[in-house]
Amino acid sequence: SSRWARAMAIVRELEEKCGTPDAKLKQVADAMTVEMHAGLASEGGSKLKMLISYVDNLPTGDEEGVYYALDLGGTNFRVLRVELGGKTGGIVSQEFAEASIPPELMVGTSDALFDYIAAELAKFITEEEEKYHPPPGRQRELGFTFSFPVMQTSINSGTLIRWTKGFSINDTVGNDVVAELTKAMHRQGVDVNVTALVNDTIGTLAGGRFSNKDVAIAVIMGTGTNAAYVERAQAIPKWHGPLPKSGEMVINMEWGNFKSSHLPLTEYDHALDAESLNAGEQVFEKLTSGMYLGEILRRVLLRMAEEAAFFGDEVPLKLKIPFVLRTPDMSAMHHDTSSDLKVVSNKLKDIFEVSNTSLKTRRVVVGLCNIIATRGARLAAAGILGVLKKMERDTSTGVVEKTVIAMDGGLYEHYNEYRKCLENTVIDLLGGDSSSTIAFEHSNDGSGIGAALLAASHSQYL
Numbered sequence: 001s002s003r004w005a006r007a008m009a010i011v012r013e014l015e016e017k018c019g020t021p022d023a024k025l026k027q028v029a030d031a032m033t034v035e036m037h038a039g040l041a042s043e044g045g046s047k048l049k050m051l052i053s054y055v056d057n058l059p060t061g062d063e064e065g066v067y068y069a070l071d072l073g074g075t076n077f078r079v080l081r082v083e084l085g086g087k088t089g090g091i092v093s094q095e096f097a098e099a100s101i102p103p104e105l106m107v108g109t110s111d112a113l114f115d116y117i118a119a120e121l122a123k124f125i126t127e128e129e130e131k132y133h134p135p136p137g138r139q140r141e142l143g144f145t146f147s148f149p150v151m152q153t154s155i156n157s158g159t160l161i162r163w164t165k166g167f168s169i170n171d172t173v174g175n176d177v178v179a180e181l182t183k184a185m186h187r188q189g190v191d192v193n194v195t196a197l198v199n200d201t202i203g204t205l206a207g208g209r210f211s212n213k214d215v216a217i218a219v220i221m222g223t224g225t226n227a228a229y230v231e232r233a234q235a236i237p238k239w240h241g242p243l244p245k246s247g248e249m250v251i252n253m254e255w256g257n258f259k260s261s262h263l264p265l266t267e268y269d270h271a272l273d274a275e276s277l278n279a280g281e282q283v284f285e286k287l288t289s290g291m292y293l294g295e296i297l298r299r300v301l302l303r304m305a306e307e308a309a310f311f312g313d314e315v316p317l318k319l320k321i322p323f324v325l326r327t328p329d330m331s332a333m334h335h336d337t338s339s340d341l342k343v344v345s346n347k348l349k350d351i352f353e354v355s356n357t358s359l360k361t362r363r364v365v366v367g368l369c370n371i372i373a374t375r376g377a378r379l380a381a382a383g384i385l386g387v388l389k390k391m392e393r394d395t396s397t398g399v400v401e402k403t404v405i406a407m408d409g410g411l412y413e414h415y416n417e418y419r420k421c422l423e424n425t426v427i428d429l430l431g432g433d434s435s436s437t438i439a440f441e442h443s444n445d446g447s448g449i450g451a452a453l454l455a456a457s458h459s460q461y462l
């Protein structure tokens with residue numbers, strides 16, 4: 001029918017506009033490298049902030065003692081305690097508590113958000129065994145993983161540049177987030193010293209290095225996306241402080257804000273961006289990360305429903321609700337291996353109240369998942385290639401240095417098709433025998449452990 005033909009035309013157009021041939025990915029990678037240089041050259045020199053983390057030494061494995069971490073970065077919030085055994089002891093024990101951030105706190109006041117976090121920490125500490133209590137006169141020490149763009153002023157202070165990932169609390173922007181947390185802890189009666197402020201990429205890098213000495217890059221693919229890597233201190237023109245003894249400095253790229261004319265943007269992306277809380281920002285993140293992939297799919301399906309009656313004569317009302325289709329649901333549909341695509345059928349029914357879809361319709365939905373996820377994963381891979389080029393660890397330079405990329409985030413962890421596509425694309429783009437020099441490692445909760453490790457190496461008692 002002509003309706004079906006219209007629907008297929010929309011699919012074809014999407015596929016074409018989302019295309020990421022290798023040549024395009026190489027342009028994206030080169031643009032990433034160029035922006036990295038610009039961001040390191042001067043403050044505000046690029047959309048890439050290339051933030052100096054004040055971490056000039058990654059964990060050695062010798063860290064010892066009981067340390068805490070708080071991880072605030074998106075949908076979930078975690079409190080963690082790690083017991084480190086020193087040189088040969090590794091991680092003796094760890095324990096965590098998890099809570100989701102109530103949506104109203106994401107757009108409320110700074111005090112309300114930080115009070116909530118401090119109260120969760122208070123609860124964790126109150127409930128813990130006697131043996132973890134610090135000796136008299138000694139404070140508990142904590143690494144704060146805060147995964148939003150922060151202008152770091154020391155290893156344990158930094159001001160919030162802007163919120164991302166659906167958070168929008170005006171009175172935090174421009175303030176020191178460690179001071180905000182410390183004030184809230186006082187209000188909640190908690191005596192804990194924040195000795196390290198990091199974001200999840202830095203934490204993941206630190207946690208990854210602890211378990212594998214070849215880890216030099218960390219990439220998060222979760223609600224949002226970001227990357228960090230080890231840079232030569234000499235290669236950071238905007239750094240005017242003393243050169244660290246190690247000669248190295250960890251850089252938090254904030255690559256979610258990367259933007260380039262080479263990025264394949266569609267009308268759906270433009271509309272999503274325009275209607276977002278942070279229009280014009282986090283363009284790379286909006287193409288690649290978990291908060292947005294399902295929403296892009298919803299927008300395509302809505303257009304197909306409106307212009308080609310894809311789900312019948314009526315446009316399903318639920319289809320008009322922004323963010324109603326979450327990426328885990330998209331992932332479940334994408335991975336549906338049943339012959340009649342039962343999972344797709346159920347998801348369409350549960351989420352959009354569309355019943356009796358034909359197998360043909362469901363197949364198209366799976367195809368759309370594939371188009372959107374593939375574009376995201378391949379662009380993320382191009383970003384990684386850009387970082388490897390900057391580090392001169394792409395194989396074309398002939399440097400054979402083993403590089404392990406610590407990966408974390410719910411999208412990477414659970415969306416298999418996405419993960420496979422990302423990893424394969426990096427290896428393909430590098431070419432040669434790169435699969436022997438580049439490896440990916442899932443750093444499970446590396447960011448929390450990494451923050452605790454950095455709290456340990458920056459302890460006031462050392």
Ligand code: ADP
Pocket residue numbers: 073074075076221222223224289290291327328329331332408409410411414415
């Ligand atoms: P955050 O990035 O908020 O710190 P996570 O790293 O746990 O948290 O990532 C959570 C995100 O991962 C979710 O917002 C979602 O987009 C994505 N995600 C979680 N589960 C799945 C899944 N099964 N399939 C695809 N994406 C998932």
Ligand code: MG
Pocket residue numbers: 073074147200222409
């Ligand atoms: Mg996280």
